[in-house]
Amino acid sequence: xxxALAAPLPGAxxxxxxxxxxxxVLPGFNITLGYTLLYLGLIVLIPLSALVFKTFTLSWExxxxxxxxxxxxxxxxxxxxxxxxxxxxxxxFGLLVAWVLVRYSFPGKRIVDALVDLPFALPTAVxxxxxxxxxxxxxxxxxxxxxxxxxxxxxPNGVVIALIFIGLPFVVRTVxxxxxxxxxELEEAAMSLGATRxxxxxxxxxxxxxxxxxxxxxxxxxxxxxEYGSVIFIAGNMPMVSEITPLIIIGKLEQYDYAGATxxxxxxxxxxxxxxxxxxxxxxxxxxxxxxx
Amino acid sequence: xxxxxxxxxxxxxxxxxxxxxxxQTLLNVSYDVARExxxxxxxxxxxxxxxxxxxxxxxxxxxxxxxxxxRAVADGLDADVVTMNTTTDVEFLAERGVxxxxxxxxxxxxxxxxxxxxxxxxxxxxxxxxxDWQDLTxxxxxxxxxxxxxxxxxxxxxxxxxxxxxxxxxxDAQAQEFLSKLYKNVPVLARGxxxxxxxxxxxxxxxxxxxxxxxxxxxxxxxxxxRVDVVYPSISIVAENPVAVxxxxxxxKGTADLAKxxxxxxxxxxxxxxxxxxxxxxxxxxxxxxxxxxxKPVKLFTVQELFGSLSxxxxxxxxxxxxxxxxxTVK
Numbered sequence: 001x002x003x004a005l006a007a008p009l010p011g012a013x014x015x016x017x018x019x020x021x022x023x024x025v026l027p028g029f030n031i032t033l034g035y036t037l038l039y040l041g042l043i044v045l046i047p048l049s050a051l052v053f054k055t056f057t058l059s060w061e062x063x064x065x066x067x068x069x070x071x072x073x074x075x076x077x078x079x080x081x082x083x084x085x086x087x088x089x090x091x092x093f094g095l096l097v098a099w100v101l102v103r104y105s106f107p108g109k110r111i112v113d114a115l116v117d118l119p120f121a122l123p124t125a126v127x128x129x130x131x132x133x134x135x136x137x138x139x140x141x142x143x144x145x146x147x148x149x150x151x152x153x154x155x156p157n158g159v160v161i162a163l164i165f166i167g168l169p170f171v172v173r174t175v176x177x178x179x180x181x182x183x184x185e186l187e188e189a190a191m192s193l194g195a196t197r198x199x200x201x202x203x204x205x206x207x208x209x210x211x212x213x214x215x216x217x218x219x220x221x222x223x224x225x226x227e228y229g230s231v232i233f234i235a236g237n238m239p240m241v242s243e244i245t246p247l248i249i250i251g252k253l254e255q256y257d258y259a260g261a262t263x264x265x266x267x268x269x270x271x272x273x274x275x276x277x278x279x280x281x282x283x284x285x286x287x288x289x290x291x292x293x
Numbered sequence: 294x295x296x297x298x299x300x301x302x303x304x305x306x307x308x309x310x311x312x313x314x315x316x317q318t319l320l321n322v323s324y325d326v327a328r329e330x331x332x333x334x335x336x337x338x339x340x341x342x343x344x345x346x347x348x349x350x351x352x353x354x355x356x357x358x359x360x361x362x363x364r365a366v367a368d369g370l371d372a373d374v375v376t377m378n379t380t381t382d383v384e385f386l387a388e389r390g391v392x393x394x395x396x397x398x399x400x401x402x403x404x405x406x407x408x409x410x411x412x413x414x415x416x417x418x419x420x421x422x423x424x425d426w427q428d429l430t431x432x433x434x435x436x437x438x439x440x441x442x443x444x445x446x447x448x449x450x451x452x453x454x455x456x457x458x459x460x461x462x463x464x465d466a467q468a469q470e471f472l473s474k475l476y477k478n479v480p481v482l483a484r485g486x487x488x489x490x491x492x493x494x495x496x497x498x499x500x501x502x503x504x505x506x507x508x509x510x511x512x513x514x515x516x517x518x519x520r521v522d523v524v525y526p527s528i529s530i531v532a533e534n535p536v537a538v539x540x541x542x543x544x545x546k547g548t549a550d551l552a553k554x555x556x557x558x559x560x561x562x563x564x565x566x567x568x569x570x571x572x573x574x575x576x577x578x579x580x581x582x583x584x585x586x587x588x589k590p591v592k593l594f595t596v597q598e599l600f601g602s603l604s605x606x607x608x609x610x611x612x613x614x615x616x617x618x619x620x621x622t623v624k
Contacts, residue, residue, distance in 0.1 A: 069613055070622045136496040154481050154498070237440060237482045239621035247484070251442035254360045255612055256385050 054262040066260040079245040083224035086163035090220045094171025102179040124229030132234045154236030162230040167220030174216040218279040318351045322372035324359040330571040373552045376536045379445035383535045396537040405533035406559035407573045411453040413524040414502040421500045426457040430474040437499035440482040450503040453530040510572035528592045
């Protein structure tokens with residue numbers, strides 16, 4: 001149970017995924033487990049339960065009204081939809097980036113490798129402002145796209161772009177170590193048995209990296225759902241069109257509606273938790289399948 | 294969140310500096326765009342207070358979104374005084390018992406030593422020939438304005454437009470229709486005042502920016518004069534900048550007299566003049582007259598006149614399901 005939940009957390013991603021751990025791998029297992037639970041409780045569970053308790057000040061009708069007004073519903077659609085699309089894009093291009101970084105050497109590779117982590121390090125508001133500066137109607141890139149009728153800033157497109165930006169490192173950094181571990185001999189064997197490049201990828205490489213890709217997807221997706229700073233500058237924030245759910249929450253806080261804000265937050269929390277569970281189940285299924293074959 | 298963090302850091306620094314010296318310190322928790330104004334106020338107040346009482350004081354300031362700051366104070370940030378740009382933020386603190394219930398009566402003019410009003414910034418030369426609120430509903434005009442859900446600036450802009458219709462004899466229904474038309478022309482709802490200014494000036498979005506008169510000064514300073522023209526609509530709203538002593542903190546720190554002296558200073562001719570230099574409307578008639586060039590006469594109405602109070606306007610217009618939401622959700 002705890003293993004299944006821990007997998008999408010960033011810290012767990014670095015751990016080798018397929019090793020079966022025996023109980024005695026850590027000395028003083030009971031103490032370490034106790035410490036782990038205490039730490040998780042202090043850092044994660046207490047704040048989250050405070051969030052849930054705050055919503056108890058609302059009656060059921062008030063809670064329902066807070067989480068189901070048309071503006072809020074529109075914002076769920078945008079937040080979850082844009083996060084999903086952005087995570088998908090990141091899976092495709094993150095795999096490409098990871099592949100290039102693992103399999104090829106070229107001048108400046110280390111710099112490229114370091115660049116991947118920039119979205120981790122950058123304050124997201126900076127990212128949002130720079131992306132807006134690039135893509136707005138008078139920006140470096142935007143000025144050429146706007147005449148073609150392509151508007152990337154101040155609408156849902158901008159939201160997706162900002163979320164792609166902040167999500168990229170999650171996919172690259174989860175897939176990279178797995179790719180490094182896959183043995184080239186396997187590919188060579190496949191080829192010597194007459195497999196085409198595509199067959200090799202689909203039958204040999206892909207199954208071994210699929211769980212990592214799913215993990216990367218889950219993390220990029222989860223990160224995108226909560227993202228505020230980078231999106232807020234590029235979204236345009238029009239109600240029903242380009243308002244993300246975190247903005248709704250901030251809006252409620254500005255009205256001193258703490259309970260309403262936490263109600264919406266709880267909805268997001270439950271939804272993302274559920275999605276992460278689904279992705280985890282998928283991942284487990286994948287791993288079992290690829291491990292069995 | 295960041296703003297709150299900044300306030301917290303301010304609080305920690307304050308605590309550290311109190312330990313370091315016996316010198317009295319005062320923390321003024323204020324809204325975002327008042328940073329430069331209070332910097333000048335503090336520079337003038339310290340020698341003034343020294344002359345009056347012989348005591349050295351140190352003034353710290355923390356700035357952020359007005360209601361984010363109010364929340365930080367309510368949650369325990371040890372501000373001695375709060376200086377906000379919307380009365381609702383101070384009322385919120387009064388409800389929590391952090392400032393006195395009758396805070397508005399503790400100082401003259403509703404405890405608002407200064408005011409501002411909403412006006413238009415248009416691009417140099419006013420190419421779209423925008424003169425009044427009516428022009429903002431023209432189909433060829435794009436308006437940049439702050440989201441009233443997230444900024445006091447946006448609430449005043451909305452109420453000013455509403456007041457324009459009402460003061461010209463319109464009904465509530467007509468005002469509602471006017472505002473729907475106006476907000477249909479809004480391509481970007483900025484999160485706060487600074488956001489709106491950036492969208493308008495740096496991203497070149499829209500033809501007109503509705504903002505505080507006091508923002509004109511910072512626009513000219515940051516983006517250079519002559520980038521924008523100021524348009525005074527025929528009528529606009531009085532936006533009071535309320536101040537209050539945070540009773541909870543001054544009781545604990547023993548800074549009640551200092552806090553009162555600090556806020557009183559804002560009412561002195563010297564304090565009023567500093568406000569005027571920052572394009573914040575002084576209450577002092579003489580100072581206002583002296584700066585007539587900055588503060589062109591506009592017919593002004595107060596929130597109380599048309600909406601009862603800002604909190605009532607909040608309930609009717611800006612809370613979830615209110616009039617503002619209907620603009621976007623009712624087709």
